Structure formats: structure tokens, C-alpha cells
Amino acid sequence: MKKLSVLLLSLLPLSIAWADADAVLERHCTACHIQGVGGAPALNDKDAWAPRIATGVDAMTATVLKGKGAMPPKGTCFSCTDEELRAAVERMIEPLR
Numbered sequence: 001m002k003k004l005s006v007l008l009l010s011l012l013p014l015s016i017a018w019a020d021a022d023a024v025l026e027r028h029c030t031a032c033h034i035q036g037v038g039g040a041p042a043l044n045d046k047d048a049w050a051p052r053i054a055t056g057v058d059a060m061t062a063t064v065l066k067g068k069g070a071m072p073p074k075g076t077c078f079s080c081t082d083e084e085l086r087a088a089v090e091r092m093i094e095p096l097r
Contacts, residue, residue, distance in 0.1 A: 021091035024084055028077040029092060038070035049096045060093070061086045 032040040041048035052060055064085050067073040074080055080088075 020084055021087040024077055024080055024088040025092055028075050028080070029088060032071065033092070040069075040071065043092065044095075046096050049093060053093050053096060057086065057089055057093075060089050064089060 030043070032038055033043050036042035036045065036048070041052070061082070064071075064075050065073060065082060067075075074085060077085065077088075
């Protein structure tokens with residue numbers, strides 16, 4: 001029982017990080033990325049995301065931080081930390097890999 005408790009507690013930060021990433025995606029990313037508005041690649045468009053994913057999460061996060069095209073810096077999440085935005089990027093591309 002103790003080992004199970006330790007295991008579950010060790011997974012807690014990961015589940016919190018994913019929950020935070022999901023909240024950032026829902027509030028700040030999906031408005032444009034759900035349908036590909038304003039040149040944003042749609043969330044389910046593997047072909048559009050492939051060249052972006054190939055640049056790596058660091059490069060993608062840098063793009064989010066500075067903005068691109070119609071996307072403002074930080075994708076409108078001005079209160080988000082760099083780490084929260086990186087987690088959101090990772091969460092966004094996870095199903096596309």
C-alpha cells in the first residue's frame with residue numbers, strides 16, 4: 001500500500017501539469033487552432049503541424065513566446081510562464097506525433 005501511495009504521489013505533479021496545460025489550451029489556443037482561424041494550423045491537421053513539430057518543442061515554444069502572424073506574443077496568455085506555455089505546446093502536439 002505504501003509503494004502505491006508513493007507512486008501516486010510521484011505522478012501528481014505530472015497530472016497537475018497536464019491539467020494546467022489543458023486549461024491554457026482551452027482558454028488561449030483553441031479559439032484559433034480548433035478550426036485553423038487566421039492561418040493557425042488546426043489542432044487535428046497532422047500535415048500542417050509536421051514541419052513545425054520537426055523544429056522541436058523549444059523552437060515552437062519560442063514562436064509562441066514572441067508571437068507569429070496574427071498570434072500575439074504568448075498566444076494571449078500574458079500571465080502564463082514560459083514553462084506553462086511549453087507544457088501547452090507539448091500537450092497540443094502530443095496527439096499528432
